[in-house]
Amino acid sequence: MTEEAGTILARAQEAFNAGRVSDCHTLIEPLIPAPPEDPRDRARLAYLQLGCALYQTGDLALARRLNAELPTQLWRPMRYRLSLRLRDPATARRLRTDPGVTEKERDDFRTTAGLHMLWARRYRTGFPLYACRHNAILFPRTVPKAMVHVPLPADPGQDEDTIILEQGLGDVLFHLAHVRHEGAHETARFVGLRKYGPLIRRYFPRATYLPYEELTETHQGLRAHLAGDFVGRGFARTGRVAAPVTFDSPRRRTGEPPVWGICWRGGSGQNRREERHIALRVFLDLLPRDARFLALQFDMTPEEREILTADARCMVPLADVAANPVETINMIRPLAGVISVDSANWHMAGLCGVPLLAIMNRTAHWFWGPDARAENAYPCATTIRKEVLDPGHIADWIDETRKAWSARPASVRPAIADIRRRPVLVTGLPRSATSMTMRVLHAHGLWLGETVPGNRENPQGYFESRVIRDGIVKPLLSDMGADPLGVRSFPPRDVLPPCPPLARRITRALRREGYDGSGPWGFKDPKLTLLWQLFDRAYPQAIWVIVRRDRGKVLDSLCRTSFMARHSTSPEYWTPFCNAYDFRLNLLRGSGARIFEVDADALSSGDLDQIRPVIDAAGLTFEAATARAALARP
Template sequence: MTDEAPSTLLQRARTALDAGRVSECHALIAPLLGDLPDGAQDRTVSNLGARDRTTLAYLQLACALYYTGDLDAARRLNADLPTDLWRPLRYRLSLRLRDPLTAARLRRDPGVTDRERDDFRTTAGLHLLWAGRYDRGFPLYASRHNAILFPRTVPGRLTHAPLPEDPSKDEDTIILEQGLGDVLFHLAHIRAEGRHEASHFVGLRKYGTLIRRYFPKARFTAHDDLPGGSPRPRAHLAADFVGRGYRRTGRVAAPVQFDTPFRRTGEPPVWGICWRGGSGQNRREERHIPLRMFLDLLPRDGRFLALQFDMTDEERAVLQADARCLIPGADITQNPVETMAIIRPLAGVISVDSANWHMAGLCDVPILAIMNRTAHWFWGPEARAESAYPCATTVPKADLRADHVAAWMQDTRKAWAGRAVAARVRTPELRRRPVLVTGLPRSATSMTMRMLHDHGLWLGDTVPGNRENPQGYFENRAIRDGIVKPLLSGMGVDPLGVRSLPPWDVLPPCPPLARQVARALRTDGHDGTRPWGFKDPKLSLLWQIFDRSYPQAIWVIVTRDRGKVIDSLCRTSFMARHSTSPEYWQPFCNAYAHRLDRLRASGARVFDVDSDALSSGDFSQIRPVIEAAGLRFDPAVAEAALIRPKV
């Protein structure tokens, strides 16, 4: 028994409940509910004032709503309390605990407000949808715009318009409501109707990317950007299209796909993983498997990409320590279209109920759907994700075992191998066709880039020279320090690319890379009209990420006699601080060379430049690079670029 005052316990319990930690909430209030030795309960309860007793009753009922605690005791308490207390919550609990008499008493209370009545209708609608009684459930669920125990759906600058049965009478504006998974499911039904390709959608700012990609003729306005004034435009709620679609087709399943899966040349299969879903209001504890337990379910020979939207620092450290795991190089909550682009090449997604099911399902990427006990109504009365997305395989969370995961992965591995390989996207835009120069450190990449720069290749603000490289490094400072090094650090490896290296077979996705680079170029003054380039030996380690963002890039791999490279590594101060032994640098060079060989075999446009030949005045390898970049080769400029200033 804790020595904390009951009021303090209750305050902590309420905080836990609001955060979705229902089990923690119940553990805190249990001593006050009678889970004590004989005689202790009376002493504890006698210390409770009227306000604390009321709070305790509320928390007990709220826990019961999530099937936590003594449900029989909660049912009796719910029936005994006066009907003027917490009517929406208690009505929902009455239906959940199959107590129609208490539900009826709450409905008939003379003090029931219009909003409470709409809340009752919404709750009853959800109850019927869970039972698969869609014909009665959807009309009641349509009252949620005015419900209390439901997220606000209609912005203050719009007026709710019920969705008519006749689509020709629809309003032009549609409100994207609820979470990302819900929005995707609703949009699939709207797209299937085929009548709103050019409509006006309103929602959270991040949903604008979905509309721009999948409804390219439509308009989108973020909630915060809605204009004021009167009269307020009328708008439909997106979820109501699911009900109308059911009445038209007899099915609730997502009726269309948004995209298709693919695979990339030379990369192994990778599976997405998500071990926690939902929020405090929709069974977050049920949709959670502790990460270390989740990783224990996964085969030793697989590669896994974390798709967890709220990853903690502790979880990130656990994943970085597991060689099987990759972490995206971007915030996957900001742009759902980019997150779907991350999912499309995956061999499958292993996940608890989350938006990942919808993103994968709408791209026909296989899903191992770990179903929680109280499933969302999307998944039908039998709680099977296949009812909405045929590419899903449902396994109840209570039955999940490592052998189930391994068998499913074996099947999806075979299917992944049969996918079409993604073609390289061609683009006429100069900003998407950079010249990317790389090679082993100390292989004369700086001299090579100096030659390109002197022929007109735009580089921006570059790292100045020093004793080891007096003519400069010709590396864009902002890209190197603000993008390349953070990418390596985010993978848990040495940002200098020496003491520890990222995986050579597959790297995590980083969809915003091109935008980040474009921002750095603009800051440096690039106007988008000149060919540009970036040089860094560490591109050898990150070439997959840059290749995904710049599939039409011109790659230059600078080569040099291996003995000369190792000798320079041993003598150059910023490399020699790691080691002055050739034995240290030999495997290092092999590691870089192996990655460069994979770049050559990837299908990217690659030019090899022998720096020994170049420094001797042989321009036969650099000239094609200059011309491929849209620049004019000038022998005099090339000769001048080789002149070393006298020190």
């Protein structure tokens, strides 16, 4: 029995640590009427029974009695929190007054009491007690050992210059909104996880950021406030828990359809992960069939990715949404809205004014006010309780936000002076003489890096960057479930999932190739036709060159060229293929991008006016002799 109980308890502990509280209780429930004889197993069972009760799972009356009966030296911080949850002040007092209580435990008790009061909306009493969390046990460590915590004074004029970012991304954003609203810390030093650095660089551009990993002896004794305490000071000043401030505004890209973000799981074992969870297949069943959705789930499982990939309505970002919060915010800003359980997505959407359908769990976070409504923090939110959520509610909200999205003004392309951010991108149908066009541009000094060499089908070379084609373009197509060769299957034609790191990846590739940024660079690939939206987002001031060639000549070349003819030698196969490419090129033409058209037949016949405007736009010097030499056949 002891060995069997030990195995069960180990599995239960694993489930509890993973936030699967219901699974944990299902495992331990048969052991509760007759606890194991082994003292260690009996203690583990009691701990898990109380832990489940902390999340309102199991027989709460039985857990209340157990909590009252156990010696006060056991698990005091956790049991004190449970005592308050179960409204047992007598046990809470016994635990709090035990002679062995340490100072850290006292701060834990204060923090727990503060949270309890915040949950009860007793903010004026709760915030001062909650400020003791820097030294609490059941709270993530917030103040690095090298630094000294300084309570936030009532007078901002007495603030220290250093602020520590604490807790998860949603909390950090909520706290930063209060810091920004005060307007007194634009040049402060912020300290926190490295991944939060982009937030400070974006929204506090005059401030400095110090990741935990870069703290050294020179920072010993650095005095700092906790960012979360600005919420309490903001409440004392305004009577509001939320800060009336936004970080960004919604966007709408020309030519793209509306897309809604989705998130079906939030939180952790410490904040009711099960309450903030809807099984993905059930979640997808709630969504309308006539809309497109972008997954914003930070911890997506391989199984979930497979489910989403099989659903034509859904897209998965081509980047890790947890890696860089600013890039995730940039994904959210063009969305028509976000449908999500309580997660950081609420804050990212809310602080950008993007409509939010907030699926509220039963035990709502104190952020959301006494009536548990996300609107209390973010006016763009619409709250719906999880227990009443159904397809009708979502469909109505989708219809409303679709209209609002259509009314948004189209985003203006930013002016970019940096020549490294204004590449020349050459595309068109395969076998439409894109190589010849790029050959002329390269002859005038356009930097390409190492390119694919010539062969029998293209003896003068392809003038196509091997590292970008093979290391970036083909993997992007594969990641979207398309043919990496761009022939047998294509990615969606109307909208592609975001890939925020694309420009950064290309920059790294160019540097490895030796590009120094002193002149313009370019890339040519017919497959850009399939990916133009991604490259247009990465380089909104790119110079696009669409190469046209007589359709009959294109079809003939496709049927005769070995690497294309292996797919088919019939024009009947290639005609719809060309139509699919042409459709996407027309979308590019209507996108507002800077586009030049080159008639390949005219150019090959010596009409240099086809290429001169491109050379001028790239900042290169046109030379007729150079162009003719590049066009000459060997």
